[in-house]
Amino acid sequence: MKIASRHLVAAFALLGLSGLAAPALAAGGAEHPPAQKWSFSGPFGTFDRAQLQRGFKVYREVCSSCHGLEKISFRNLSQPGGPGFTEGQVKTLAAEYKVKDGPNESGDMFERPGRPADRFPAPFPNAEAAKAANGGAVPPDFSVIAKARTYERGFPMWLIDIFTQYQEQGPDYIVALLNGYEVAPKGVTVEAGLHYNKYFPGNKIAMANPLVAVIDDNGKPNDPGFYTDGTPVTREQVARDLAAFLMWAAEPKLEERKHLGAKVMLWLLLLAGLLYFTKKRIWSRLEGAH
Template sequence: MNRFKTLGLAALVAASFIAGQAMAAGGHDTKTPERQSWSFGGPFGTFDRAQLQRGFKVFREVCANCHSANRIAFRNLSQAGGPEFSEAQVKALAAEYKVKDGPGDDGNMFERPGRPADRWPAVYANAEAAKATLGAVPPDLSVIAKARSYSRGFPLFLVDPIIQYQEHGVDYIYSLLALGYDDPKDPNHNSYFPGGRIGMGAPLSDGQVEYTDGTPETVKSYARDVAAYLMWMAEPKLEERKKTGFRVMAFLILFAGLLYFTKKRVWAGAH
């Protein structure tokens, strides 16, 4: 009986291995994203404020020219656990944008300067308008870092749920932006995009965004920083969640210890 179980398990493992290989082959020349180390990874991870602020700069100056991010409001940028800009900075930033409001007393919509409570304004009114100009629909970036995932194939996919590896999305975004455009003859080739051809030309180039803290102004730094920023947008309460998780674990361990000693005491004279 036991032999059969072992055999069955071996067959299952072999089958999933073959399925994994077949899936990888099906994606043509799609590569598996490179795993990066992130400050916010692991059970105690926290965001690097300076990195989020740089990432926001890249997002604002480059990505937001095409992509929307309609789930964040300006004021989120000053909240704890994020880039933590000051309230004055956020107020000034919001005021640089024009926001549609209304209808006013005359029944017409009007434009006014943005306020911290406004959502991040999109350049294109809708997906059709964006497609008409860009040729493809740029997805909203609010939760993209969590929406993109992939199996790292055998054997890592067995370990990922155990080690709670949740940075697939950011690894993918980093690889897509920093490493994927590797065919000089085809500007729409991207080794990490499913299928290998993407409707977005390489959005980043060295020196494009100015950094004031000495971080190198390279495609790789921009890609890392903007990926981290997209992770914060997708999970603004990440730090809180990890803190709570740690407290719960500490409590459970303490509680288990107390139960153990109580049990010992209660049963001490039982035999």
């Protein structure tokens, strides 16, 4: 029994439940983010390419001036399991960025247009510069943020989550955070440079609502044609698209892992069946001898 349960744990670990082991956010009076429905959840989940492309647009046009994506190269955007940009599109995109290179023959560093193999350039030269530009708070890099942010779901959810393979706390939290800016309740003072957000641990965040660049305070898009694929530009939609993109960035091989996990489970099931019938056959002969 002990051995069997250990194998079960190993099988779950294989399916990527290790995400559950990530440290939880200190709740600090923050509300629980509502769970969202995602195309990439569950054992057969896949990303919605169009959604990843929209999310990338939001990242690039709204968040990238403060948040880096240092582990992602431009060419990742055209790899299988991702946003599905063509190699040509990625080449054009990379060339729009300036990348530091060098030294050249005279020993100087120089800037050149980006190439698909380059990583996304950082928005600030170092953490001090990032701090100075943001009132003392460093905007975290986005490469793994969708996996780095999680919170306690409490009993019985953590138990149910094992069976449903729920591992979308990160994107759920990001959507909630982007929709969580509110007027501070009476009796709560929000110091200068901070903003009240009901989902941020401690409720006071140094980042002003970034989505006002796309949607005004009344929920109206500043540019109704922001999305070229006809998707309605609502705060919820924009936040969801961005969060899906960040989930992909944090785990570009998510689809591959889930497909492998599903195949392994199917194979184990087949093997269990075969072993069962083999066992029956062998032991039936023995019983026959009695």
